[in-house]
Amino acid sequence: MDNATTLIFIAITFATAALAVLLTTRLLSNRTAPSMASAQASGRGSGTDVLRRYQFREGYLLSDVDMDDAFLEAGVDRTVAFRRLVSALTPLSPELTKRLAGLRDRGDAFLVDGRIGSDPVFIAGRIEEEDVLTLSVGPAGDGAGRQTVETATLNALQTELLDLRAALDCGVVPMWREDDQGHVTWANAPYFELVERLRGGQAAGWPLPRIFAAGLDQIPTEGTISRCKLEMPDRDEPTWYEVSRDHLPGGLSLFTAQPADRLVRAETGLREFLQTTTKTFAALPVGLAVFDRKRQLVTFNPALVALTQAGAQFLSQRPDLRSFLDQLREKKRMPEPRDYLSWRNEIAQLEEGAENGTYRQLWELPEGKTFRVMGRPHPDGAIAFMFEDISAEVSLTRQFRADLEMFQAVLDAVPAAIAVFQADGAMIGANEGYGQLWGQDPQVLAQMPHLSQACTDWAEGCKPSQVWSEIRQFVGHEVDRAPWVQEIETKDGLRLAVRMAATRGRATVIQFLPLDVSLSDPLADFGAAATPLLDAARAHMDEGAKRHA
Structure with missing residues (x-):
């Protein structure tokens, strides 16, 4: 009995222990599973097997x-x-x-x-x-x-x-893609709109036509642009485009058609303007040469060929500025420089002056002709030179200057002191006798003093007289302009006859003539021959003498 009891106790003990192990295993299992699931749900793993x-x-x-x-x-x-x-x-x-x-x-x-x-x-x-x-x-x-x-x-x-699709569709530039067989595989909204316009409003469908292929003389390659036009049913004038091409992977090509109507109109207007300008330049007697920013000749007119004798063939080759000037030098159509260094300096000064718009020179040619050469800047760094033959003008100017010098020499030879004044009182001329009589410095006299200053100088050098106010009135056209003569006397006792006479251009000639103290007639030195002018002067002096008496 005791053995049986002992065996039963041992069996119960083992059963209890087994049950305890089983419960412990279940508990550990339940606690570990959620932890692993949580780790997997949170994306935590080893290596690169998780995001x-x-x-x-x-x-x-x-x-x-x-x-x-x-x-x-x-x-x-x-x-x-x-x-x-x-x-x-x-x-x-x-x-x-x-x-x-x-x-x-x-x-x-x-x-x-x-x-x-x-x-x-x-x-x-x-x-x-x-x-x-x-x-x-x-x-x-x-x-x-x-x-x-x-x-x-x-x-x-x-x-x-x-966003990219919307951006391509919102633009005005037609774009399309073609495969290696030339079939359109994609297009943006502007391309579809062009197809509909060409079909008279009919909706476009696949396969899409190559609407630019017929208008292109040559399919553009990558990096090039080809221009073509489309005849639209709703427009009288053609619509112009500039088509470019870019290669894509897989043998595909992306085409872009940039609208070019404004560019074509601008080029047409520029072409017409150039034609009009060319016709105008062709009729000008002034030679014109325009050099671009690289100093290559881009424009010239027939007058330049005639003036420079450079030859139309040479100018048509678009020589640079230095070659052009070398040609002028060989043709003796520009002044001969002293040496090569001065020649290089002259070219540099000519180009710099043209860029600044300050070059303006007279070229005295060896054959006797004279050119007026002007340089002016143009947009984009270009410069223009104008050549004008002013030989006749220079010859006339020289002749006129020689005539003036001769007339001045004649005036200087007259024993009387002579001065000429305009109606506003400005002096326009005087002879050497005038400067000697009134002690005027030639440099001061060259500045042409005003009548008011001259009257002040005369009054300071003479005894009191009313003649100065009468001279101002005569010169200013305030009194009758008939010639008259008055007598004055300097503070040194020198008697002078002052003669006033009108001349062309509302000017007045004033003469100061020294008088011999022994003569009763201050006009006796003019000779016995009677003239209406002398008679009038003598009569006027007689009336003046009576008034003073």
């Missing part, structure tokens, strides 16, 4: 780093974390560096594929609110035509795609 997200603002790391992160260590310096992350991710994809630059500079979201060994991964980037730059790295499945993409990144890419 990892890194957030930065101005290069400073905002998000936390897991202990098992494969790209950043947990205790990384947040100020240099971006640089270290880029260094770790760059080997995964060759496109990453360029895409990161676009993200930071322009905010362009991106999604690129990469690999870690044989495992495919994706790297995505975007700009979120408050200028937060977010980079995401996670595993990418490439089976069954599906790929794992972060939802926020996909939304950013789709938004950017819609």
